[in-house]
Amino acid sequence: MLKLNQVIGQHQSEVITLNFIKQSNQLISGDCHSNWIRCLILNNNEDLFISSSNDKTIKFWFKKNEWICQQTITDHSSQVYQLSLNDQQMQVISCGYDILILVIEQSEPNKYWNVKQKIQVDCKGYRLCFINDNLFAFQPENGNLISLNQKILQQIKERKVVYYFHNNLFNKNNQLLISMINMYILIRFTENAEFKVEQSIQFGTNYIYGQLSDDGEYMINWDQTSNEMQIRKLKEQ
Structure with missing residues (x-):
């Protein structure tokens, strides 16, 4: 506790x-x-x-x-x-x-x-992060795209601007990229930079703060709607 x-x-x-x-x-x-x-x-x-x-x-x-x-x-x-x-x-x-x-x-x-x-780039971006030494993810303000070195890899249904207090998070232990677009999107990367969306967590607000534990097993969040800190544990399927 x-x-x-x-x-x-x-x-x-x-x-x-x-x-x-x-x-x-x-x-x-x-x-x-x-x-x-x-x-x-x-x-x-x-x-x-x-x-x-x-x-x-x-x-x-x-x-x-x-x-x-x-x-x-x-x-x-x-x-x-x-x-x-x-x-x-x-x-x-x-x-x-x-x-x-x-x-x-x-x-x-x-x-x-x-x-x-x-x-x-085409428009201002609030978030980016390295995946490895040769690859990084970039999220523009429109919020409906996630790009890797300017190559669009993930098209997500239209959402509003990503709020810029929240960082994109990438954990190397489990190769998960966590991005926020009015919700959390968990994307798994493979060795060939292929990807798949593993989970979407709805918050209903752009005011979301969060962080991962060093081992990637836990995620802690605060959002304006609930006004609470929430702790989530990664459970592999």
């Missing part, structure tokens, strides 16, 4: 991002004060986090005695909604309001991050 342990009240506006650093037992949180923090991701070593915000920038923060911003990418011309880091930890992709996907790579030996590719 879960129970409330502590309340931290330092933020003065809504908290948008929350990340747990396991090695140091710390939390990193970002809110919507001034320019919103839209997304925050950590690398595997937990000595780097990358943030994006409404100020059109992507920032790289490195851990020394404290967290320091060492680099800023300014190639987006509008809000940057989502970031994803690949398995090798050498490539970051981003999407935002400016109908642009950036591919950013880390160079050797100076470890500097450079924009290697700009992918123009």
Whole structure:
């Protein structure tokens, strides 16, 4: 059972991002004060986090005695909604309001991050995530398509805009991609990048937040309709 342990009240506006650093037992949180923090991701070593915000920038923060911003990418011309880091930890992709996907790579030996590719898409996208080092999923604002590297793989019946507080989630242990289009769509990927929709969970609202456990066995959600936290366990058929 879960129970409330502590309340931290330092933020003065809504908290948008929350990340747990396991090695140091710390939390990193970002809110919507001034320019919103839209997304925050950590690398595997937990000595780097990358943030994006409404100020059109992507920032790289490195851990020394404290967290320091060492680099800023300014190639987006509008809000940057989502970031994803690949398995090798050498490539970051981003999407935002400016109908642009950036591919950013880390160079050797100076470890500097450079924009290697700009992918123009048909409309702005709120969510994207790496499936593996060579494949990523992108969800445009229309909400009726899920694309893999611009190739449309899944046509879903027409629904409204995907609300942009919820991340696409991909778990490598069970190869499940979880995407939100007024509901959760669970898509299973095979080694050949084939796929099938395994389950749809109806929520009836765009205001859905959620996260997977590291092993992919549990999913926790909060939605505006129920105003409750719900925990679901994966049950293979």
